[in-house]
Amino acid sequence: MQQFYRGEIANKIVEEMRIQEGLITKADLVNYDARLESPLELQVCNDFIIKGPRAPSILPLLLAAVKTLCEKYQNMNNLDQNEAYFDDILKTQNILGDYLLDIGDPHFDFETNELQESLMQGNLSQILLERLNSLENQKDSTQKTDQLNLASEFLNVVDLEGNIVSYSASLTNKRGSLKRSKQYGFFWNNAMSAFNSNGGKDIINTIQGKKRPRTSLMPMMLVNRRTHVKDQELL
Structure with missing residues (x-):
């Protein structure tokens, strides 16, 4: 080192x-x-807690979505057969697009701090729940407003047991000119494409010294409060 x-x-x-x-x-x-930081923690259904990175990871938005869906469907069974549940998952993803531009490095951007605080107090999930309920009567659940598409591809997969995998990729976005170190093998500027360098509305994620770019990386731990640390399941 x-x-x-x-x-x-x-x-x-x-x-x-x-x-x-x-x-x-x-x-x-x-x-x-x-910089070492304590993880975000959010209690979800039953005895489980999700722990993961703070912004500039977009995990705060994901946690808000999880909390919203848990609150709406906490008293319902057989969710794997409930079309409205899957419909709301897609709607929630679309709604979260409105908040992506508020995610940045909280050490540089006050808006990101406000968003994380709103999540921990439950305000953000309440807003999402209200917006979900307002879309109940829309025929096309995947209809989107005019939003900036920060991820080029979305893929949602549901298996026969009701397990859901949501995948997003930005492979078709402009990545810039990547340069590899001939001696050490790593890319010099692979993370720079995560910054916004084209101006426009995405001001929070512009390049600045020591600033961390917004990232979709969000390693999580799903913790059962009734078990010991050694029994934690790493997602």
Whole structure:
């Protein structure tokens, strides 16, 4: 670790970056530090708690969706046979698109802090629930308003047992020119495409020194409060 940030490897990284007209300097590596944060925690159905990363991960939005659906269907059984339940999953995904532009690095953007606080207080899930109920009479549950499509593809899969997998990809978005380190094998700028560099409405996710870009990565733990830590299930 010391070699990478302050030693011989750091010197080689800086030299290779200079040759490729990059912007990283030795000072950037020497002054790099990691930020440790407590996870977001949200109690969901029954005795389960979901734990995961804070913004700039979009997990706060996912947790709001989970809480909303749990509250709406908490007294219902056989959800795997309930078409309205799956319909609401799709509607909730569409509604969350309105809030994507509010997710950024909370150390730079006050709006993101407000959104996370709204989630923890239950306000955001209440808003989602009200919007879901207002869409009850719409014939086309997948109809969307004019939104910025930040993910190019959505895929929802439901198996015979009612298990749901939601997948999104941005493979058709512009990724820029990726440059690989010839000596170390990793990409120099693979994370930069996660920032917004085209201006427009996505101001929160613009490039700025030490800012972390919005990300769809959201490793989670589903914790049963009645079990020990060793029994936690990693999703």
